[in-house]
Amino acid sequence: MADKVAFITGGASGIGAAFAKQLAGRNTEVILADRQLGLAEEIAAAIRQSGAEATAVELDVRDASQFEQVVDDTIGRTGRIDYLFNNAGIGVGGAILGYTLPDWYDVFDVNLRGVAHGIQAVYPVMCRQGSGHIINTASMAGLLPTGEAASYAATKHAVVGLSKSLRIEAKEHGVKVSALCPGAIRTPILTTGKYGRLNLKEGAETKVMELWEHVRPMNVDVFARKALRDIERNKPIIIVPSFWKAFWWLERFSPNVSLWLWGKVYGHFRDELEPYRLP
Ligand SMILES: NC(=O)c1ccc[n+]([C@@H]2O[C@H](COP(=O)([O-])OP(=O)(O)OC[C@H]3O[C@@H](n4cnc5c(N)ncnc54)[C@H](O)[C@@H]3O)[C@@H](O)[C@H]2O)c1
Numbered sequence: 001m002a003d004k005v006a007f008i009t010g011g012a013s014g015i016g017a018a019f020a021k022q023l024a025g026r027n028t029e030v031i032l033a034d035r036q037l038g039l040a041e042e043i044a045a046a047i048r049q050s051g052a053e054a055t056a057v058e059l060d061v062r063d064a065s066q067f068e069q070v071v072d073d074t075i076g077r078t079g080r081i082d083y084l085f086n087n088a089g090i091g092v093g094g095a096i097l098g099y100t101l102p103d104w105y106d107v108f109d110v111n112l113r114g115v116a117h118g119i120q121a122v123y124p125v126m127c128r129q130g131s132g133h134i135i136n137t138a139s140m141a142g143l144l145p146t147g148e149a150a151s152y153a154a155t156k157h158a159v160v161g162l163s164k165s166l167r168i169e170a171k172e173h174g175v176k177v178s179a180l181c182p183g184a185i186r187t188p189i190l191t192t193g194k195y196g197r198l199n200l201k202e203g204a205e206t207k208v209m210e211l212w213e214h215v216r217p218m219n220v221d222v223f224a225r226k227a228l229r230d231i232e233r234n235k236p237i238i239i240v241p242s243f244w245k246a247f248w249w250l251e252r253f254s255p256n257v258s259l260w261l262w263g264k265v266y267g268h269f270r271d272e273l274e275p276y277r278l279p
Contacts, residue, residue, distance in 0.1 A: 002029035002053050005078045007071070009061050009118060010088030012039035013194070014187030015137065018224035019085055020044075024052035026228075031074055033059035034088065036194060061088045061114030064121075071121040080129055083231075086118040086159075087137040087180075091152045091189060094199030095270075098278070103199070104151045110195070111155035119166065127173040134170070135231055136163045138179045140239070143248050145259055147266030148273075156181075160237065167236055176234050180227060183244040186217040204276035211269055216241075 006023045010016040011032030020030040024047045032040040032054065040056035047054035059070050074081060090110045092103045115136050126132030141149060142156030163179035170177050184190065190212050191205040192198050198208060218241050230238040239245050251258040 002027050004028040004082040005031070005074070005080055006083035006085065007031045007033060007074060007081050007122065008083075008085040008087060009033045009059065009114065010137075011085075012036040012043060012056075014189060014220055015182065015185060015224065016085060016087045017043050018220040019087070019228070020054065021047060021221070022224045022228055023083070024050065024054055027052075028083070029053035029078060030055075031078075032056045033061075033070060035060050061086075061117055062109045064113075064117040067117040067121045071125070075125060081122055081125055082132055084118055084122040084126075084132070084134045085137070086115040086134065088114055089137060089139075089189065090196040091149060091192060092197050092199065093148050093192070095148055096150050098199065099150070104154075107151035107155055107196075111152065112158050115159055115162065119162075123166075123170070123175065126175045127170075130174040132174075133176040133178070133231065133234070134163075134166070135178050135180050135238075138163070138181050140181050140183050140244050140247065142179070143181055143237075143239075144251055145262045147262070147269065164236060178231060178234065178236060178238055180231075180238045181240075181244070181248075182218075182223060182227070183239070183241050184212055184215045184217040185220050185223045187220050190217060199278060200273060200276040201278060204273065207273065207276060211272060 006028050008016045008020055008030060011020050012034035020032050024030050032044050034040040037056060037058040044054040044056040057070050059066060088110060090107060092107050136159050138159040139156040141153040142160040146153040160179045163177050167177035191208055198204055223240055226240045227238055239248060
């Protein structure tokens with residue numbers, strides 16, 4: 001029987017799946033909650049083969065009542081949840097001038113409302129337990145200005161603010177809260193993943209990936225190992241890979257220089273992506 005129980009949204013792919021594998025190796029039962037049930041089941045089966053406990057459940061984090069139900073079912077079976085990874089996320093690219101309302105709302109619904117749904121469902125359980133750790137996946141886009149990802153950056157800034165605010169409230173209940181801010185990690189989301197979109201012409205994925213290579217995306221298993229070390233240390237804001245901390249430091253030390261720098265980076269990306277613009 002496992003020591004702890006971890007509930008991971010977006011557990012079927014990328015960062016969520018990597019956390020699941022690492023936690024399973026640390027005597028933790030993992031629940032992989034995702035819209036992509038088939039993929040989540042494959043990962044859960046591989047984890048069970050290694051002798052650990054893993055379950056896949058279908059969950060669309062946009063649906064608050066489904067979230068409550070899945071959490072109730074989990075508690076009914078396991079009796080507790082020690083970690084909530086509010087990790088499911090999507091991105092929608094493109095300049096704001098070309099944005100439609102769904103380009104905003106689709107991202108808000110998953111990345112922000114989805115996190116709120118997770119907190120509503122699990123935080124009271126952890127308060128009753130008198131223990132637990134909520135890890136909300138934000139992004140470096142939650143700490144820095146990010147061109148052509150306005151809806152994404154808006155939600156990730158909100159997740160950082162939400163996590164810091166909840167952290168000071170949750171302490172008296174014995175509950176820990178961290179905002180996880182990955183830099184670039186080699187997962188499907190770099191080219192939008194299953195439910196996001198680039199808003200560029202077909203074939204742009206190769207170019208986008210070529211641009212990502214400039215910031216050396218980190219292997220996802222290495223990322224999960226490093227991030228878990230900081231989660232165990234209960235850090236309020238977790239930045240991995242650590243070289244991104246220099247950019248966060250610059251943002252706080254001199255927001256104007258930081259804006260200038262990211263404006264330059266954006267200009268380069270914008271020019272490189274010009275041939276792929278939709279008419
Ligand atoms: N990979 C990176 O470079 C990077 C950087 C910063 C932040 N992040 C964040 O990390 C988190 C995980 O992303 P990833 O890199 O593993 O990408 P990914 O695309 O591999 O995984 C995202 C997962 O979320 C699931 N998902 C999407 N919408 C959902 C919904 N409505 N309900 C339930 N599940 C849903 C997808 O099915 C997928 O399994 C996201 O919040 C992302 O914004 C990633």
